[in-house]
Amino acid sequence: MLDYIIVGLGLSGLAISEELDRRSKDFVVFEDNSQSSSYVAGGIFNPVILKRFTPAWNAAEQMKVAIPFYKALEKKLGVEIIYNWNIYRRFHSFEEQNDWFIASDNPKLSAFLDPELKKNTNSNLIAEYSLGKVLNTGYIDTEKLLDNYRGHIEQQGRLKLEKFEYADLKVYSDHFEYNGISSKNIIFCEGFGLKKNPFFNYLPLRGNKGEYIVIHAPDLKLDFAVKSSVFLIPLGNDYYKAGATYDHQDKTAEPTEKAKNKLISALKELIKCDFEVVDQIAGIRPAVSDRRPLVGSHPELDNIYCCNGFGSRGVLISPNISRMLIGHIEDGDALDSEVNLERFTKKHYKLVNS
Ligand SMILES: Cc1cc2nc3c(=O)[nH]c(=O)nc-3n(C[C@H](O)[C@H](O)[C@H](O)COP(=O)(O)OP(=O)(O)OC[C@H]3O[C@@H](n4cnc5c(N)ncnc54)[C@H](O)[C@@H]3O)c2cc1C
Incomplete structure (x- = not known):
């Protein structure tokens, strides 16, 4: 009898697996490559919403758990996945510069916004109103992380590279049976794939498609990331995302x-x-109407859980939320009401199932 079946190995399933491994639980993970959000993500961790210079939801707190989490994974997997570099926000006007100065005085943001403006010295970058430096940011190479993590749990015999067929799950009062596997609990981490899940498809997961192009620009010679109406991220060897x-x-x-x-x-x-487009990638962000994760138990069936709804901030949110969910299941800790999927149960579940 396993302790857990996990469905989905994006950032959510990975963080759940890690928390279970830390607690020496037995589990198996199903992954069918039907969603690609975690693979194509920019991987940026940045606690500031750079459109309006406001703090992202709980991000400074989330970083305290997320960065050590990824550092431990680097060690465990023996690969580099954290890249610490600064993001520069391009200003479009003096008003924006002024808004930046005001925001950098905000105690919630002062650790992240450098009040000194950086003059643009790159002749191929258009930034006549200068740039603002965002501190303590960087990115996680999510593709490298997921590839290596897959290899790691495959070696442990814990990975099933196949579609999880919901119709084949047999639900008993104290356990589940699925194609010869018995488990006490099941956690669904399917990203936008949740829409096909009969246990949780009542939840208001909206999905938000995101696309990147990869360009080759030999004359650009930019060695930092710039946020304007798009993010421009150096990949090395004159390639940029x-x-x-x-x-x-x-x-x-x-x-x-x-x-x-x-x-x-x-x-x-x-x-x-000049630049040449050499690649293009797309994925669906698992976004929720109220911009908060969807975490918790099925409204009627015991031991079925959902860990989803990370929207455009899965890198920082997933290690925190997975820890919270497993603490809830194993130790009876309370789930934060802001993320608990119960907030939708009354309205949506009863409506769909009446
Ligand atoms: C273009 C783009 C850029 C982004 N940039 C950033 C960024 O810079 N920083 C950031 O923090 N976030 C970013 N995000 C958001 C981030 O990618 C998501 O928040 C996060 O990846 C969601 O992870 P997840 O595990 O919940 O979902 P997913 O990544 O979608 O993973 C779900 C997994 O479940 C699998 N699955 C689904 N159904 C089944 C089934 N029935 N059987 C077996 N397997 C199944 C899927 O194949 C998939 O691998 C970006 C997203 C996009 C699309």
């Missing part, structure tokens, strides 16, 4: 011409030199 787009309507997994053209136009406002 530019994006991402936000689309609430399109829920398809494939890259689109529309997003590509939009990103090219935005880039032409940001850089002067």
Whole structure:
């Protein structure tokens, strides 16, 4: 009898697996490559919303758990996944510069916003109103992390690279049976795939498609990330990632011409030199109407849980929320009401199931 079945190995399933491993629990993970959000993510950890210069929800607190979590994974997997570099916000006007100065005085933001402006010295970067430096930021190479983590749990015999068929799950009063596997608990971490899950598809997961292009720009010579209407992230060897787009309507997994053209136009406002688009990637962010995670138990069935709804901030949120969920299941700790999926149960579950 296993302790847990986990469905999905994106950032959510990975963080749940790690917490269970830390507690010496037995588990198996199903992964069918149907979603790609965690793989294509920019991987940026940044506690400031750079559009408005406001603190992101709980981000400074989340960083205290997330950064040591990824550092421990670097050690465990023997690969480098954390890249600490500064993000520079391009200003579009003197008003924005002024807003930045005001924000950098805010005690919640002062650790992250450098009040001194950086003059642009790169002749191929268009930044006449200078740049503001965001401190203590960086990115996690999520693709490298997930590839290596897959290898790690595969070696332990814990990975099933196959689709989890909901119809084949047999629910008993004190355990589950699934194709010869018995388990006490099951946690669904399917990202936008939750929409197909009959146990939790009543939840208001909206999905928000995001696309990046990868460009080759040999003359750009930029060695820091810039946030303007798009993020421009150096990848090394004159390659850069530019994006991402936000689309609430399109829920398809494939890259689109529309997003590509939009990103090219935005880039032409940001850089002067020639560039060639060499790749394009897309994924659906598991976004929720109230912009908070969806975590907790099924409204009627025991021991079935959901860990989802990380929107555009899975890197910082997933280690915190997974720890909270497993603490709730194993130790009876309370779930934060802001993230507990119960907030939707009354309205949505009863409506869908009446
Ligand atoms: C373009 C883009 C850029 C982003 N940039 C950032 C960023 O810079 N920083 C940041 O913090 N966040 C970013 N995000 C958001 C981040 O990617 C998400 O918050 C996070 O990856 C969600 O993780 P998840 O594990 O919940 O979902 P997913 O990554 O979607 O993982 C769910 C997994 O479950 C699997 N699955 C689903 N159904 C089944 C089934 N029935 N059987 C087996 N397996 C199944 C899927 O194949 C998938 O691997 C970005 C997202 C996008 C799309």
